[in-house]
Amino acid sequence: MKKTILITGGLGYIGKNIANLLLKNNFKIIVIDNLINSYEYKFKNDNYKFIKCDILNQIKLEKIFKKEKIDLIIHEAGLTKVKESEEKIIEYFDVNIVGTINILKMMEKFKIKYLIFASSAAVYGNPEKIPINENDLKRPINNYGFTKFICEKLINKCEKLGIKSIIFRYFNVAGKNIESNLYYNPKGNITHLIPSIRNVIKKNKEKIIIYGNNFNTKDGTCIRDYIHIDDLAQAHLLAINYLFKYQKSEIFNLGSKNKYSNLEIIKLSENIIKNKINFEISKNKRKGDPDILYANTKNIEKKLKFHPTKNIIDILSDEFI
Numbered sequence: 001m002k003k004t005i006l007i008t009g010g011l012g013y014i015g016k017n018i019a020n021l022l023l024k025n026n027f028k029i030i031v032i033d034n035l036i037n038s039y040e041y042k043f044k045n046d047n048y049k050f051i052k053c054d055i056l057n058q059i060k061l062e063k064i065f066k067k068e069k070i071d072l073i074i075h076e077a078g079l080t081k082v083k084e085s086e087e088k089i090i091e092y093f094d095v096n097i098v099g100t101i102n103i104l105k106m107m108e109k110f111k112i113k114y115l116i117f118a119s120s121a122a123v124y125g126n127p128e129k130i131p132i133n134e135n136d137l138k139r140p141i142n143n144y145g146f147t148k149f150i151c152e153k154l155i156n157k158c159e160k161l162g163i164k165s166i167i168f169r170y171f172n173v174a175g176k177n178i179e180s181n182l183y184y185n186p187k188g189n190i191t192h193l194i195p196s197i198r199n200v201i202k203k204n205k206e207k208i209i210i211y212g213n214n215f216n217t218k219d220g221t222c223i224r225d226y227i228h229i230d231d232l233a234q235a236h237l238l239a240i241n242y243l244f245k246y247q248k249s250e251i252f253n254l255g256s257k258n259k260y261s262n263l264e265i266i267k268l269s270e271n272i273i274k275n276k277i278n279f280e281i282s283k284n285k286r287k288g289d290p291d292i293l294y295a296n297t298k299n300i301e302k303k304l305k306f307h308p309t310k311n312i313i314d315i316l317s318d319e320f321i
């Protein structure tokens, strides 16, 4: 029998790409999303259903869970902006933490055993050493990372209820699924570097702002670990199979070997488009931006047999098509 996967926030950038891959792999997909940062999208597939729902609306959640028989939840819904998280402290607690508690409540009540959770490299804060291992110190330096850290702890506690989980700490996700034309297209402002460059190239936006050039890195701009959206989605397919087969909870860094500074990303983008990209360096760092985030991925390679297939040139070229 086909397994049914519910994806919260499943019309966002990452959720939509995971749904797309899982539909191709014969799963039934139910997406819930309140569309606060995404647009309605119809997959042409009979195994797909969308229900508009806010994860803070417990009454509606109960109705959905009563009606649908769900085998596994991928919890992607959340508020995701570092700077905003420092301004809207309680809103981030509400959506990210209370929202996750609501999902866990549904799992307990309707006896759903498997969960995949979208955490973030932001839980590490400013790492003490690079590359970062999963067991390294977690000391988030922004409210966004703090909310993800709390959610991880809550999910770990629910192991006692029989909930098996895979927590993915995503690093920087970018690129586009070319076949289905699925790319980062939020309702709100774009704050990620690579989609901002795409906007400058394709929408004739004036310039990129690089926030700070006095980070503790070789060129002074911050260094991030970039993973292609197709590789990231593939990791979720492996995680589903792992949970069903081994019934074991895990925490994985989900990054790749693509670590680059902001200035390097701009240079590489210029090489690809064979043109200059207009950018400005602002002396004002964004509060809560760590110097370097770069994953050690040995754990996920060993246990999930996950090996990213795309490099930074693939990521940038796909993003700019």
Ligand SMILES: NC(=O)c1ccc[n+]([C@@H]2O[C@H](COP(=O)([O-])OP(=O)(O)OC[C@H]3O[C@@H](n4cnc5c(N)ncnc54)[C@H](O)[C@@H]3O)[C@@H](O)[C@H]2O)c1
Residues within 6 Å of the ligand: 008, 009, 010, 011, 012, 013, 014, 015, 032, 033, 034, 035, 036, 037, 038, 053, 054, 055, 056, 075, 076, 077, 078, 079, 080, 095, 099, 118, 119, 120, 121, 169, 170, 171, 172, 173, 174, 186
């Ligand atoms: N994109 C990245 O590089 C990255 C890195 C680390 C972690 N993450 C995490 O991955 C997840 C997905 O990120 P994304 O980049 O796809 O962001 P996104 O904003 O594109 O997707 C999030 C989705 O959640 C929905 N949502 C927000 N609040 C909701 C609510 N109360 N009820 C129901 N739906 C709600 C939004 O409408 C949106 O469709 C997030 O939890 C994010 O924190 C993303």
